[in-house]
Amino acid sequence: MKRLLIFVAVALTVLTGCAFKSEANRQVNVYSARNYDVDKDMFAAFEAETGIKVNLIEGKGDELLERINREKADSVADVFLTVGAEHIFFAQQNDLLQDLNTSAISNFMIENLYGKNWVAITRRARVIVYDKTRITNPTIQRYEDLMNAQYNGKLLVRSATSSYNIALLAAMIQREGIEKATAWAAGIVNNFARTPTGNDRDQAKSAVAGLGDYAIMNTYYITTMSVSSDAEEVSVAAKLGVIYPKNTHVNISWAAIVKGSKNSAEAQQLIEYLLAKQQQTIYTQQNGEFPIRDDVAPSDLIQSWGSFETEDIDYEQLGSFVIEAVKIFDQVKWQ
Amino acid sequence: MKRWKSFFGISSLIWILLILFVFTEAFLRLFAAPSEMWDHIARYVLSDVIINTILLVSVSSFLASFIGFLAAYIVTVYDFKGRKIFSLLLYLPLAIPPYIASYIFSHMLGYTGIIQTFLRNQWNISVNPNWFTYSAMQMGIFVFTITLFPYVYITAKGYMQKYLGNYLETARTLQRSHGNILLTIALPLATPAIFAGFTLIALEVLSDFGVVMYLGIPAFSSAIYRSWISLGDFDSALRLSAILMIFVVALLLYQHRMRKPHSISIHTRIRPLKRIRLTGISEGFIVMFFVILLMISLLIPVSQLLLWANVSYANIRWNQFGEMLFNTLTLSTGVSIVIVLIALLIANYTRLSKSWLAVLSSKITLLGYSIPGSVVAMLVIFFFVTLKQVIPINTHTTLTMLIFGLILRYLGLGYQNIESGMRKIGLKFNEASRLLGKNYGQSLIHVDLPLLIPSLFAAFALVFIDVIKELPLTLNLRPFNYHTLATQVYQYASDERVVESAIPSLIIIAISALLLWQVIRWIIKEDN
Numbered sequence: 001m002k003r004l005l006i007f008v009a010v011a012l013t014v015l016t017g018c019a020f021k022s023e024a025n026r027q028v029n030v031y032s033a034r035n036y037d038v039d040k041d042m043f044a045a046f047e048a049e050t051g052i053k054v055n056l057i058e059g060k061g062d063e064l065l066e067r068i069n070r071e072k073a074d075s076v077a078d079v080f081l082t083v084g085a086e087h088i089f090f091a092q093q094n095d096l097l098q099d100l101n102t103s104a105i106s107n108f109m110i111e112n113l114y115g116k117n118w119v120a121i122t123r124r125a126r127v128i129v130y131d132k133t134r135i136t137n138p139t140i141q142r143y144e145d146l147m148n149a150q151y152n153g154k155l156l157v158r159s160a161t162s163s164y165n166i167a168l169l170a171a172m173i174q175r176e177g178i179e180k181a182t183a184w185a186a187g188i189v190n191n192f193a194r195t196p197t198g199n200d201r202d203q204a205k206s207a208v209a210g211l212g213d214y215a216i217m218n219t220y221y222i223t224t225m226s227v228s229s230d231a232e233e234v235s236v237a238a239k240l241g242v243i244y245p246k247n248t249h250v251n252i253s254w255a256a257i258v259k260g261s262k263n264s265a266e267a268q269q270l271i272e273y274l275l276a277k278q279q280q281t282i283y284t285q286q287n288g289e290f291p292i293r294d295d296v297a298p299s300d301l302i303q304s305w306g307s308f309e310t311e312d313i314d315y316e317q318l319g320s321f322v323i324e325a326v327k328i329f330d331q332v333k334w335q
Numbered sequence: 336m337k338r339w340k341s342f343f344g345i346s347s348l349i350w351i352l353l354i355l356f357v358f359t360e361a362f363l364r365l366f367a368a369p370s371e372m373w374d375h376i377a378r379y380v381l382s383d384v385i386i387n388t389i390l391l392v393s394v395s396s397f398l399a400s401f402i403g404f405l406a407a408y409i410v411t412v413y414d415f416k417g418r419k420i421f422s423l424l425l426y427l428p429l430a431i432p433p434y435i436a437s438y439i440f441s442h443m444l445g446y447t448g449i450i451q452t453f454l455r456n457q458w459n460i461s462v463n464p465n466w467f468t469y470s471a472m473q474m475g476i477f478v479f480t481i482t483l484f485p486y487v488y489i490t491a492k493g494y495m496q497k498y499l500g501n502y503l504e505t506a507r508t509l510q511r512s513h514g515n516i517l518l519t520i521a522l523p524l525a526t527p528a529i530f531a532g533f534t535l536i537a538l539e540v541l542s543d544f545g546v547v548m549y550l551g552i553p554a555f556s557s558a559i560y561r562s563w564i565s566l567g568d569f570d571s572a573l574r575l576s577a578i579l580m581i582f583v584v585a586l587l588l589y590q591h592r593m594r595k596p597h598s599i600s601i602h603t604r605i606r607p608l609k610r611i612r613l614t615g616i617s618e619g620f621i622v623m624f625f626v627i628l629l630m631i632s633l634l635i636p637v638s639q640l641l642l643w644a645n646v647s648y649a650n651i652r653w654n655q656f657g658e659m660l661f662n663t664l665t666l667s668t669g670v671s672i673v674i675v676l677i678a679l680l681i682a683n684y685t686r687l688s689k690s691w692l693a694v695l696s697s698k699i700t701l702l703g704y705s706i707p708g709s710v711v712a713m714l715v716i717f718f719f720v721t722l723k724q725v726i727p728i729n730t731h732t733t734l735t736m737l738i739f740g741l742i743l744r745y746l747g748l749g750y751q752n753i754e755s756g757m758r759k760i761g762l763k764f765n766e767a768s769r770l771l772g773k774n775y776g777q778s779l780i781h782v783d784l785p786l787l788i789p790s791l792f793a794a795f796a797l798v799f800i801d802v803i804k805e806l807p808l809t810l811n812l813r814p815f816n817y818h819t820l821a822t823q824v825y826q827y828a829s830d831e832r833v834v835e836s837a838i839p840s841l842i843i844i845a846i847s848a849l850l851l852w853q854v855i856r857w858i859i860k861e862d863n
Contacts, residue, residue: 029731029815035826037652055815057731058826062564063709063811070716074723076731090567159551161561197471197551198441201831209446209464221831229647230834232447319567323372326565330379335553 027053028266031068032081033061034253038287039081046273052266061087061163068258069094075260078267081121083253086167088118089319091256098257101268105275108293113252115316120252121274122289124220125308126168127248131208132241138214142246143172146214147187155188156203156215159196160329164218168249169328170321171313175247178324186332196335201225201233208236214243223288223301244308252315253289343684343775350677351696354743357718358702361580361710364573372568376558376575384558388541391472391554395479396536402480403487404529406628408521411495412503414610415618421625422492426855428632429485429797430847432804434545435824435840437478438833439636441550444469449639471550479540481632486539487532489793490755494528495521497759500608531755534590535748538583538705544807555579556707569713576706583705587698637844643837651827651835655818660842663803663819666734670741671749671799675791677742678749683779686757687765697754701747708744708807715740715812730814737812744808745801749794756790757783789858796854800847 032039035058043054057064061082068077072094080091091097097117105119113120128146130138140146146155158165172181193212203215204225225237255274257267273279280291284299291298410422442448444467451467454460499521506516522529547554555575563572613621681700685693703711719730719739730736760783768778784791804821813822820839827836 035829040652057813057815058822059810060564060829063712063807066563066569066713067716067811070713070720073720161548161551161557161565163565166565194468195471195551198445199549199831202441202445205446206464209451211464211468224830224832228832228834229643229650230447231646232452233834236447323566326561327375327379330375335551 026051026263026266027055028078028263028270029055029076030057030079030081030270031064031077031258032056032058032079033064033083034058034081036287038282042274042279042282046270050269050273052269054270065091065096068096072096072260075258075262077258078261078263079255079270080258081253081255083124083251084163084167085120085252085254085315086163086170086319086322088115088254088316089322092117092316096259098259098261098264100257100271104268104272108295109275110292110294112312112315113292118254118256118316119271119275120254120292120315121271122253122280122283122287123250123292124218124253124289125244125248125250125310126164126216126218128243128245129204129207129215129217129222129240130213130243131210131239133239134210135213135241138241138243140214140243140245143249144184144187145245146191146216147184148191151191151214153191153193154213155191156193156206156212157188157196158199158203158216160326160334162199164200164251165216165334166322166325166329167251167318168216169325170318171249171251171311173321173324173328174313174318175311178328181325182328182332185328185334189332189334204240205233205236208239219290219302219305220288223299226301242305244306246309247311248308250290250310252292254315343680344688347681347684347696350681350746351699354699354702354746357711357714357743358580360714360717361573361577361706364570365577367570369574370568370570372562372566372571373574376562376566376571380553380558380561383553384555387472387553388555391475391479391547391552392537392540395476395483395540396533398476398480399484399536400487400529400533402628403484403489403532404491404522404525406484406625407488407492407495407525408517409621409624411492411499411608412516412521412610413613413621415613415621417622417625418610421629423852423855424629424633425488425625426485426851427848428482428629430800430844430851431482431633431636432545432840432843433478433482433539433543434549434806434828435640435804435836435844436482436636437474437546437549438828438836439639440478441474442833443635443639449642471552475546475550475552478546479536479543483536483539484632486535487529490528490532491525494525496608498524503608528755530590531751534587535751537586538701538747541579541583542705542707544707544709559707559710563710572710576710579706580702583701584698587701588694591694591698637841640837640841640844643834644841647835647837651838659818659820659823659839662817663821663843664846666737666741666809666819667799667803670738670745670802671795673738674742674746674749674798675753675795678746678753678794679787679791681746682750682753682757683783685754686762687775697750700750703744704747708805709811711744712740712808712811715743715808732814734814734817737809737814737817740808740812741802741805744805745798748801749798752794752797753787753790756787756793759790760786792854792858796850799850803847804843 043056046052047054061084064080064082065087068075068080099117100119102114102116105114109119128140160166169181169185172184200217200221203217204221206212207215219242222237222240222242225233228234255271257264257271261267275292277296280293280296283289284291284296284302288299288302290302297303406425410418443450445451446464451462454462502520502524503516506520542556544556544560547557548560559572559575562568562575681696685697715736719728719736722728723730728735764782764786765778768782769775773781806821806825809819809821810825820843823839824836824843827833
């Protein structure tokens with residue numbers, strides 16, 4: 001019994017004591033929904049270059065945002081990094097973001113990709129893919145074409161709970177209005193090859209397997225599949241043809257300084273670091289995302305899919321259409 | 336004398352109040368005016384969610400309980416080749432997190448999975464991919480059944496080993512058939528034990544998030560998450576959680592009423608079981624049953640992970656692995672020990688005091704186990720934000736918040752085990768000890784505790800293997816720069832890099848399996 005008690009005491013001391021080791025003089029606290037090895041490498045490089053310690057909590061974007069909202073009175077986070085422009089609206093509505101020094105970034109950023117208190121750090125396109133060894137001449141040019149009767153039982157797409165699909169539909173509502181967006185969603189459901197299941201990669205694999213002909217997925221996963229540890233995934237990626245529909249939906253990964261940040265100078269410095277040429281090159285080469293500046297070329301794989309026309313949407317307002325999007329998904333029974 | 340009794344009472348009530356306080360926010364939501372989204376949820380989402388949840392929870396709990404009970408019955412009553420090793424191995428599927436199992440089986444059956452790949456690459460056969468399709472619900476039920484059946488196996492086996500002996504001898508003397516003994520004696524006798532395991536399975540399925548989200552099953556937990564995340568309506572999410580909690584408490588109270596007090600342990604001498612030796616076809620049949628069961632629930636998933644580990648070890652980062660392993664082990668061990676101690680206090684209180692308050696508090700411990708972890712996480716964060724206004728606690732550099740959250744979530748699991756252990760012992764020894772002049776505290780430590788040790792270890796092991804694979808709380812409540820193996824699995828899996836998540840997954844499974852193996856062997860020795 002005594003030994004057990006000693007063990008408990010030691011365990012507790014270890015648990016509470018060693019979570020935090022050294023406290024550097026300059027530091028920046030990051031809440032990040034970008035759970036990638038590439039990001040960790042970049043933070044390490046930033047630390048080495050500037051001497052500013054990066055403290056990191058990773059999680060899901062929505063949960064981190066809810067946490068920031070709850071901690072509002074006594075904020076700990078300095079930088080918020082996430083995926084999906086639809087969260088900007090919530091963050092701004094709840095007054096969670098602090099103004100950036102945009103003069104430092106305005107000279108190289110692509111327009112539309114930053115606001116007074118947020119800035120995109122990468123972009124991803126949601127496209128239509130198919131097996132190019134099987135389908136040689138795809139005629140699809142718009143997302144709307146997927147509604148045609150000829151694709152009945154041919155479409156593969158993941159469930160409506162996916163934030164990627166929600167953002168896609170929200171953007172469509174913003175651009176075309178509720179009626180058209182509803183008709184589109186209903187048309188897609190009508191042409192489902194199966195009840196949505198699995199993630200984006202699963203849709204691509206099912207298209208190559210022949211369970212359906214066309215799949216909706218993010219370009220970013222094609223890149224990561226092409227360097228997968230699984231040789232079969234690599235060969236699936238090699239077979240994928242990419243269709244950029246007219247008004248291709250492009251979502252962003254973005255960064256902001258959290259309101260009440262106690263290290264806002266360091267926060268600004270970190271964000272600028274992520275936007276620099278060198279880091280932008282790493283994002284596109286290693287993680288398959290599109291850079292946010294014109295003077296950095298996308299990776300060769302991305303370039304091989306050709307050029308495309310991006311939809312014109314207001315990222316700050318995108319989030320205000322999310323509720324409508326979810327309602328539409330429920331109404332048309334897109335599970 | 337009374338001082339000790341009130342010590343147990345007060346310390347238990349403090350915990351119960353803390354739990355209730357954390358959940359107040361959710362309960363208050365039931366009385367507030369519903370948000371505008373609620374109409375939409377009630378109209379389009381709720382009925383689907385309720386139907387799917389009931390289907391998923393009832394079918395998988397039922398199937399898992401059936402398999403668990405059957406396996407427990409066979410290894411208890413019959414003797415056959417490999418019985419000993421089978422009876423030990425059957426605990427281990429519990430070490431495999433259901434969400435990992437769902438990735439594994441979905442991938443294996445998929446186009447890039449081992450089955451289709453093998454046919455394609457070795458024999459150049461392209462099979463019709465439709466042969467390998469399944470509904471999300473079927474896959475969900477399958478995954479929960481094969482990963483959770485050991486809960487009932489554990490409870491039913493422990494119970495039957497103790498109490499079946501007496502009845503079995505009599506039944507055999509009366510020349511009852513095998514089927515007759517199984518259905519009319521073993522099954523009714525083991526019902527309370529089966530139900531205890533069944534409850535744990537049902538709660539685990541109810542609160543699961545990873546499996547239903549990956550497969551796309553519209554269940555309660557995904558609906559809660561969806562109203563919160565997609566609709567940005569945390570209020571509705573809490574309202575849904577509160578409904579779920581009421582449902583769970585009702586279920587638990589019903590279970591409590593179902594359970595008649597058992598006094599067999601005290602009055603009858605336990606007679607050791609004489610196993611029936613199986614031979615020939617029946618032995619072959621039984622051995623085959625276990626081989627297939629263990630292949631599906633253990634060998635196949637682990638082999639798949641090993642194959643993935645083999646191709647991915649060069650592509651994953653190893654620089655923080657030592658730290659992650661250390662964090663994983665210390666966190667799981669520490670939290671499990673604390674939970675066992677608190678659960679022991681509460682179980683002792685509810686055992687000594689028969690009041691309705693005690694019964695209710697015992698059920699409240701299970702609240703945290705019944706709703707999705709991400710909601711618990713947000714409630715805990717809110718609790719600490721409030722608490723910080725009174726007491727300065729550093730939530731971002733210490734593990735305080737995470738440890739508190741994990742205790743809140745898994746206290747019920749530990750409690751269930753310790754409470755059932757206490758019921759097995761009964762109150763007689765404790766009463767005798769107090770008649771001989773010992774107080775409540777001394778009686779607990781010197782009389783009950785030694786008898787309880789197997790239950791304490793079982794509780795420790797079960798909590799440990801849940802904490803080690805836990806995700807939403809660990810992800811949301813951890814301090815800066817704190818990574819565990821589970822968060823590493825999440826990092827790869829959330830990026831759809833399932834193959835790369837194999838190594839941290841395997842380590843989690845290996846640690847859990849090793850612990851289960853040791854604890855079970857030790858308990859068996861102790862029991863004998």
